[in-house]
Amino acid sequence: MATLNELARGRKAQRKQLLLASRTLDAAQESLEREIKRLVNRKQSVPELSDAQRLVNMAKQVEAALTSMVTVIGNVTDIWSAV
Numbered sequence: 359m360a361t362l363n364e365l366a367r368g369r370k371a372q373r374k375q376l377l378l379a380s381r382t383l384d385a386a387q388e389s390l391e392r393e394i395k396r397l398v399n400r401k402q403s404v405p406e407l408s409d410a411q412r413l414v415n416m417a418k419q420v421e422a423a424l425t426s427m428v429t430v431i432g433n434v435t436d437i438w439s440a441v
Contacts, residue, residue, distance in 0.1 A: 372434045379430045383423040390416040 393416055397405050 372430070375430045376427075376434055379423070379427040383420070383427050386416070386420045386423045390420055 390413070393413060397409055397413075
């Protein structure tokens with residue numbers, strides 16, 4: 359059985375991981391939104407294949423960040439239910 363100090367340290371570490379995962383997800387999402395707005399507002403040229411590839415890569419980053427966040431949330435749930 360873990361001591362209260364160990365549980366507190368574990369919870370604090372999990373909280374930091376959750377905040378970091380949240381910030382990473384927000385940054386990736388905002389980056390994707392800015393890129394989409396940039397492409398939509400471009401009036402002179404039609405979006406090209408490279409633009410689509412960049413959007414797909416950015417969407418993959420958002421997916422990876424979301425997956426990481428879900429994993430951290432699962433870990434947090436485990437730590438908090440350990441009491």
